[in-house]
Amino acid sequence: MKLFKSLLIAPATLGLLAPMSATANELNIGEVSGYSSSEEVQNISEFNSEELAVTKSRVDGLEARINNFEAGSFSETTTASFSADFAIGAVDGVAAQDAVQGLYGFQIDLNTSFTGSDSLDVSIDAGNGGNGLTELDINETTADDALAVDGISYTFPVGDNLTVMVGNDIMGSELYNTACVYGGITNTLDDCGNKYSAMDKTAATALSASYDINDRWTAAFGYEGNGDTSSGLMTKEGSDTYGAQLTYTADRYAASVTYANADTSTTDTVYWGLNGYWTPSEEGTGVPSISVGYEVGNPDNTSTDTSHYFVGFQWDEIGPGTLGAAFGTKDHYADDVTEYLMYEAFYSYPVNDGMTVTPVIFVKETASSDDDETGVMVKTSFSF
Numbered sequence: 001m002k003l004f005k006s007l008l009i010a011p012a013t014l015g016l017l018a019p020m021s022a023t024a025n026e027l028n029i030g031e032v033s034g035y036s037s038s039e040e041v042q043n044i045s046e047f048n049s050e051e052l053a054v055t056k057s058r059v060d061g062l063e064a065r066i067n068n069f070e071a072g073s074f075s076e077t078t079t080a081s082f083s084a085d086f087a088i089g090a091v092d093g094v095a096a097q098d099a100v101q102g103l104y105g106f107q108i109d110l111n112t113s114f115t116g117s118d119s120l121d122v123s124i125d126a127g128n129g130g131n132g133l134t135e136l137d138i139n140e141t142t143a144d145d146a147l148a149v150d151g152i153s154y155t156f157p158v159g160d161n162l163t164v165m166v167g168n169d170i171m172g173s174e175l176y177n178t179a180c181v182y183g184g185i186t187n188t189l190d191d192c193g194n195k196y197s198a199m200d201k202t203a204a205t206a207l208s209a210s211y212d213i214n215d216r217w218t219a220a221f222g223y224e225g226n227g228d229t230s231s232g233l234m235t236k237e238g239s240d241t242y243g244a245q246l247t248y249t250a251d252r253y254a255a256s257v258t259y260a261n262a263d264t265s266t267t268d269t270v271y272w273g274l275n276g277y278w279t280p281s282e283e284g285t286g287v288p289s290i291s292v293g294y295e296v297g298n299p300d301n302t303s304t305d306t307s308h309y310f311v312g313f314q315w316d317e318i319g320p321g322t323l324g325a326a327f328g329t330k331d332h333y334a335d336d337v338t339e340y341l342m343y344e345a346f347y348s349y350p351v352n353d354g355m356t357v358t359p360v361i362f363v364k365e366t367a368s369s370d371d372d373e374t375g376v377m378v379k380t381s382f383s384f
Helices: 002-026 029-034 049-071
Strands: 078-092 101-112 119-127 148-158 162-168 205-212 217-225 240-249 253-263 268-278 289-299 306-318 321-329 341-352 355-364 373-383
Antiparallel strands (some): 119 148, 162 205
16 A cells, blocks of 8 residues: 555655756755855755745645545555465366366455444455356356456444344355354355355345354344345345344354245245354364254245255364365255265365465266266465
8 A cells, every 4th residue: 555655646746846946946056055064054044035935835735735645545444355266177977067177266355444343345256167167166257357246245233242234245144153164165065054044145135143142152133135126125026035043152063053034926935954063172183073064945835845964074184284075965855856965075285375275076966877977176266
């Protein structure tokens, strides 16, 4: 920011140098040089009063301009962070992804505080992640090289224990505290089995709130509305999801229960999610943390319930990086339907403070065991 401020001030400074030089030419240069001689030191009051007044006004004008630039410059409470992802890989068994391809994603996050305890957050993305390797979480914009706002929200405290967030293109579960410590990078398994009860934004208007009951218990509420100008928010014609979560967190384990009601113009589905994790007392012992998730869905237009589960293991200190492995159902399945699973393993290696390389391999079951999808990818992430 100092460089940016200097660039702004430089033209103003240059604009003043010329008239100041003209003023200097009007002064008696010979007399001025005499003040520095060793024979006699003169008092500055011996300068012509008009000459001093003109010079002083120029200096005062420069100072005023500098102050004005400082007042209107980038807010001192605003911070920006940047990230970029590159991925290369292929998925055997998927026609559009079986050739090796490379993708990228870019993101700018702007954060501003007005009171010191609130936060206005804007996320700006670009990327072509939707063109292939769809299991990876890579930013995607409609025009691959065009920056687009991918979420804007304002978070603020209400009293000592309640935090509230409002925004758009943000999940209503933004302030949830789901009990999971697995850090996978695939879209199917990185939700820890909390696939629908934790909501999923789709150009949604969102409201989220979290309340700290005590140092162990937290409660949260969320709402997402996808109504357009014809249907509106919280109407029978629109699509709305609202839910709540209760979480208990101890030193080495935690559990959370999540509820959501997804209401569309045709279907009303209730989801319940149960998550938990356990971590070892010491890292580097070879014992992984364990995260589990189980979710059920009950649509009102059918008597068939569905379910979905997840199990993940993570070793946080295997060599210099983190090793993870997980398996779970690809989606919700009814009890009388064959379930298809997904398995994955990854290793996240931090090259330095701003660069991480993560290779991942996964297998997705299909109806034909000969056509299972097998993906091998490497994602390199930069943060700065």
